[in-house]
Amino acid sequence: xxxxxxxxxxxxxxxxxxGFGLSELAAxxxxxxxxxxxxxxxxxxxxxxxxxxxxxxxxxVAIATGPLLIVLLVLGTTALAAATGLAASDGWRTxxxxxxxxxxxxxxxxxxxxxxTRVDFVPVAAGALGFGxxxxxxxxxxxxxxxxxxxxxxxxxxxxxxxxxxxxxLRGSRRAFxxxxxxxxxxxxxxxxxxxxxxxxxxxxxxxxxLLRLTMVTPPQVPAGAQLEVAGLTPWMTPNExxxxxxxxxxxxxxxxxxxQLRIHGEVEREVxxxxxxxxxxxxxxxxxxxxxLQNEPGGDLVxxxxxxxxxxxxxxxxxxxxxxxxxxxxxxxxxxxCVTSTQALxxxxxxxxxxxxxxxxxxxxxxxxxxxxxxxxxxxxxxxCKWVVDWEVTRxxxxxxxxxxxxxxxxxxxxxxxxxxxxxxxxxxxxVVRLAGTAWAPPQGxxxxxxxxxxxxxxxxxxxxxxxxxxxxQWRAEVELEPGEHVVRARARDRVxxxxxxxxxxxxxxxxxxxxxxxxxxxxx
Ligand SMILES: Nc1nc2c(c(=O)[nH]1)N[C@H]1C(S)=C(S)[C@@H](COP(=O)(O)O)O[C@H]1N2
Ligand SMILES: [Mo]
Numbered sequence: 106x107x108x109x110x111x112x113x114x115x116x117x118x119x120x121x122x123x124g125f126g127l128s129e130l131a132a133x134x135x136x137x138x139x140x141x142x143x144x145x146x147x148x149x150x151x152x153x154x155x156x157x158x159x160x161x162x163x164x165x166v167a168i169a170t171g172p173l174l175i176v177l178l179v180l181g182t183t184a185l186a187a188a189t190g191l192a193a194s195d196g197w198r199t200x201x202x203x204x205x206x207x208x209x210x211x212x213x214x215x216x217x218x219x220x221x222t223r224v225d226f227v228p229v230a231a232g233a234l235g236f237g238x239x240x241x242x243x244x245x246x247x248x249x250x251x252x253x254x255x256x257x258x259x260x261x262x263x264x265x266x267x268x269x270x271x272x273x274x275l276r277g278s279r280r281a282f283x284x285x286x287x288x289x290x291x292x293x294x295x296x297x298x299x300x301x302x303x304x305x306x307x308x309x310x311x312x313x314x315x316l317l318r319l320t321m322v323t324p325p326q327v328p329a330g331a332q333l334e335v336a337g338l339t340p341w342m343t344p345n346e347x348x349x350x351x352x353x354x355x356x357x358x359x360x361x362x363x364x365x366q367l368r369i370h371g372e373v374e375r376e377v378x379x380x381x382x383x384x385x386x387x388x389x390x391x392x393x394x395x396x397x398x399l400q401n402e403p404g405g406d407l408v409x410x411x412x413x414x415x416x417x418x419x420x421x422x423x424x425x426x427x428x429x430x431x432x433x434x435x436x437x438x439x440x441x442x443x444c445v446t447s448t449q450a451l452x453x454x455x456x457x458x459x460x461x462x463x464x465x466x467x468x469x470x471x472x473x474x475x476x477x478x479x480x481x482x483x484x485x486x487x488x489x490x491c492k493w494v495v496d497w498e499v500t501r502x503x504x505x506x507x508x509x510x511x512x513x514x515x516x517x518x519x520x521x522x523x524x525x526x527x528x529x530x531x532x533x534x535x536x537x538v539v540r541l542a543g544t545a546w547a548p549p550q551g552x553x554x555x556x557x558x559x560x561x562x563x564x565x566x567x568x569x570x571x572x573x574x575x576x577x578x579x580q581w582r583a584e585v586e587l588e589p590g591e592h593v594v595r596a597r598a599r600d601r602v603x604x605x606x607x608x609x610x611x612x613x614x615x616x617x618x619x620x621x622x623x624x625x626x627x628x629x630x631x
Pocket of ligand 1: 348349350351352353354396397398399437438439440441442443472473474485486487490491492493494
């Protein structure tokens with residue numbers, strides 16, 4: 106093989122390494138159980154037709170789960186990568202097609218693998234991206250693109266005397282080629298190592314979480330009558346895996362419960378260092394609470410309803426002893442995120458603010474703040490519900506105001522709000538009685554009524570499901586007879602102290618949580 110061709114083949118292999126590294130990093134970051142290599146092996150094993158599993162006395166599973174398949178996969182990938190690198194000497198089209206095809210096969214394997222979720226596609230995409238970037242970098246970047254468009258290649262310094270009919274080599278001197286390759290190899294090793302470390306941390310913590318038996322936690326029991334039997338309605342209790350997630354953590358913090366501590370300090374009589382064992386050993390308080398994001402627009406799904414178990418935030422403040430004049434707590438999570446919550450809200454005995462360690466009867470999922478997070482009824486998530494919380498600094502609002510600017514909307518309590526879930530937006534319905542249904546919340550007072558209006562007509566009361574859990578959300582339903590044609594339904598909630606849902610357009614109020622949700626649907630002719 107000529108040196109030029111050798112360089113291209115090597116470029117392909119080096120690019121594949123980066124693809125592997127990025128894929129490994131992505132798998133770790135989106136916290137998958139396995140990285141690309143083991144994932145691929147697993148996918149192949151599950152894709153094998155059962156009749157081939159034991160064939161003529163040869164146990165294919167034993168072979169497949171042993172090292173042989175891994176070796177074959179590595180060799181096969183290396184050969185394919187080298188061939189793709191070689192093909193790049195003729196321009197970027199063939200490698201692009203090969204990369205897309207390989208990614209497509211990867212996606213297909215993800216699809217056929219049982220119990221896959223959308224995040225399983227991320228490492229596949231990252232692998233393809235890494236290969237593309239690697240090849241572009243080692244291959245000399247733009248020269249590849251230019252050749253692809255038929256523009257003659259710029260002559261490399263180390264290849265003086267080449268003519269355009271020569272075999273196209275890689276741009277630049279051998280030295281430059283080696284430097285580019287080395288950079289990509291280093292990047293590949295770094296991403297692989299970081300991906301492994303993240304993945305390991307996650308697996309260890311996840312295993313610790315699985316072993317926890319929280320006997321002090323009561324399993325959730327949906328109050329009778331809270332769940333209305335209307336098809337298409339969101340379940341009253343939001344399962345953990347369906348609970349919305351909002352955070353700025355690129356990588357979910359993985360905290361070993363045994364290592365976790367909450368430090369309460371600042372303007373307190375005595376500093377408190379609370380361990381997980383101490384926390385779960387305290388008197389547990391539990392309750393249904395809807396958690397609402399400040400970013401939740403009318404009709405949005407950044408809201409969920411769960412059964413939370415923990416220790417009252419009031420009790421924790423009491424342990425530390427808040428000094429006179431201190432009126433704020435800066436809560437900080439392990440991801441570095443922080444929020445300011447008033448000592449009044451955290452210390453209010455009528456409000457069920459919790460340092461929660463369980464959600465729907467299970468240890469908090471890692472994504473929702475394991476091992477502990479705060480949750481305060483009636484305050485938006487961004488103003489109170491610190492996940493992975495490790496630090497409470499008791500201070501004063503005026504002191505905090507000097508260094509950080511809080512969104513004024515953050516200081517508002519959760520507004521009464523309602524959402525139309527049935528009928529689905531833009532649906533076609535049979536003529537006759539039309540059933541309307543949805544969800545409403547107004548923590549901590551609770552919802553007293555929900556009204557609906559069709560086509561801008563009079564507001565009429567909806568029927569509510571059991572609404573005794575004031576911090577939770579409530580389901581509502583109504584029935585109307587409508588003529589064929591297009592209709593618009595709107596809903597508004599009122600809380601128990603008389604506040605009506607704010608109808609103001611979010612654009613005008615500059616508050617995303619204001620405004621009414623409206624749903625358009627069509628009643629078809631009989
Ligand atoms: N540590 C930490 N806590 C956080 C956040 C975050 O980014 N980091 N996001 C907040 C926001 S804006 C909301 S709406 C809620 C969302 O909680 P969830 O992801 O459990 O639904 O968490 C809050 N707590
Ligand atoms: Mo939020």
